[in-house]
Amino acid sequence: MKLIQSHEVPSKLLDVILSAQKELVIVSPYVNLTYTKSVSNALVAARNRGVQIAFYIREDQNSAVSKEQVQSMGIMPRPIPNLHAKLYYNETAGILTSLNLLSSSIGNSIEIGAQLETPEELAELRRFVEQFIAPFDPESLPAISPSKPTSAAVPAPMSxxxxxxxxxxxxxxxxxxxxxxxxxxxxxxxxxxxxxxxxxxxxxxxxxxxxxxxxxxxxxxxxxxxxxxxxxxxxxxxxxxxxxxxxxxxxxxxxxxxxxxxxxxxxxxxxxxxxxxxxxxxxxxxxxxxxxxxxxxxxxxx
CATH class of the missing domain: 3.30.1460 (Yope Regulator; Chain: A,)
Known part of the structure; x- marks a missing residue:
């Protein structure tokens, strides 16, 4: 990995979003881009060109604004309890960073990050999301079968x-x-x-x-x-x-x-x-x- 200086973190994030062609994974506990349109515009553009976007945010009492912000971009937020990690990657590139998708963080905060440099590092990051974040996504949780099924009804044949x-x-x-x-x-x-x-x-x-x-x-x-x-x-x-x-x-x-x-x-x-x-x-x-x-x-x- 290569260290990203504080002033470079927002531009490296934009590079990841703008270069995405197939998939884009966004892990940002909190989101409020009201005063920073470059990132939200890039995300909408990625959505419009057919990129499959998985957008993970933190699920807590303060998540209402984050959910509204993500939904306003036409993207379904995936709330995860206790989420604190911040990372962003597409099919070929990714970064780890302290940066939340907040206008205040992007414009004013001192942040740090690291850029992935090899396919192996990207695969390791993907495994992290699959192991520690995705399993808590309500969309991915398996349906719970009743412990005592009432009857073995036979479904009608499909046309x-x-x-x-x-x-x-x-x-x-x-x-x-x-x-x-x-x-x-x-x-x-x-x-x-x-x-x-x-x-x-x-x-x-x-x-x-x-x-x-x-x-x-x-x-x-x-x-x-x-x-x-x-x-x-x-x-x-x-x-x-x-x-x-x-x-x-x-x-x-x-x-x-x-x-x-x-x-x-x-x-x-x-x-x-x-x-x-x-x-x-x-x-x-x-x-x-x-x-x-x-x-x-x-x-x-x-």
């Missing part, structure tokens, strides 16, 4: 479609559906919580956000002029009663977006863990929102 929905990634199922019903040239990339869709000449995102009450959020890019027109003209096209519609303003280099938020919460925090019935229902809903966005944009041009 062919149910088996396909259970065995395939939701993104693949959605891609097939959209190719058949919306745009045969559509493409989808992403992970179990965040999908990026290219269809109908536009870019869309379909995300599950929220920790205790996960919600489906569908967004499509608008021009600034289209976003200005959205409040008074959107009702003509966006008619699904199961969703609330609004404009999400981008600013500072980000696009404005039409946003549809499903009113009812989902049963799980990832697409693949949703029930068959939920997956079945979401397919036409997502397709309709994509089509409505395209129609709204076309109507504006006319």
């Amino acid at each position: 062919r479609e149910e088996r396909e929905f259970a065995e395939q990634e939701f993104g693949a199922i959605l891609a097939d559906y959209l190719a058949s019903h919306v745009d045969r040239r559509c493409s989808i990339e992403g992970n179990p919580k965040h999908l990026s869709i290219r269809a109908l000449g536009n870019t869309f995102s379909v995300n599950i956000e929220g920790y205790s009450s996960p919600k489906l959020i569908v967004q499509g890019i608008l021009s600034s002029a289209e976003a200005d027109r959205f409040p008074i003209k959107s009702a003509k096209h966006f008619r699904l009663q199961d969703f609330d519609y609004s404009v999400k303003r981008g600013g500072k280099g980000y696009y404005d977006q039409a946003q549809a938020v499903r009113k009812a919460t989902l049963s799980a925090g990832t697409f693949n863990k949703l029930s068959y019935a939920e997956k079945k229902q979401l397919l036409p809903h997502i397709a309709e929102i994509l089509t409505a966005t395209r129609n709204f944009k076309d109507d504006y041009r006319n």
Whole structure:
């Protein structure tokens, strides 16, 4: 390992986030980046390019702000009791440091760190997370079976479609559906919580956000002029009663977006863990929102 000087720690952290292509593990007991946007913007960019992010924070009475901050970036926080370690790594690089993801720490505190230099060191760090942190993640804990099962009920046989929905990634199922019903040239990339869709000449995102009450959020890019027109003209096209519609303003280099938020919460925090019935229902809903966005944009041009 190589020692990182105090003034270099924030930039080395950004390097780890920005260079991530497949995985990113963030272990920071406390998070508050309200006054430091470079790190949060880098994390959102990593999420949007399909990096699978595991974000561990401390679970205690002071964790509400940390949870809210992580969720605001579209990432599911993983609360761990008694967490004090701080470390950050992707598939090829990593650092150990005293730094929490706090604006006060990044801008003002005297920190220290060490940069991993070999694949063996990275593998050792990964084993540490798998052995001492991940087992306490509620998402990874095995379900506890009742000690005295009441009966050995035989589950009903699954239909062919149910088996396909259970065995395939939701993104693949959605891609097939959209190719058949919306745009045969559509493409989808992403992970179990965040999908990026290219269809109908536009870019869309379909995300599950929220920790205790996960919600489906569908967004499509608008021009600034289209976003200005959205409040008074959107009702003509966006008619699904199961969703609330609004404009999400981008600013500072980000696009404005039409946003549809499903009113009812989902049963799980990832697409693949949703029930068959939920997956079945979401397919036409997502397709309709994509089509409505395209129609709204076309109507504006006319």
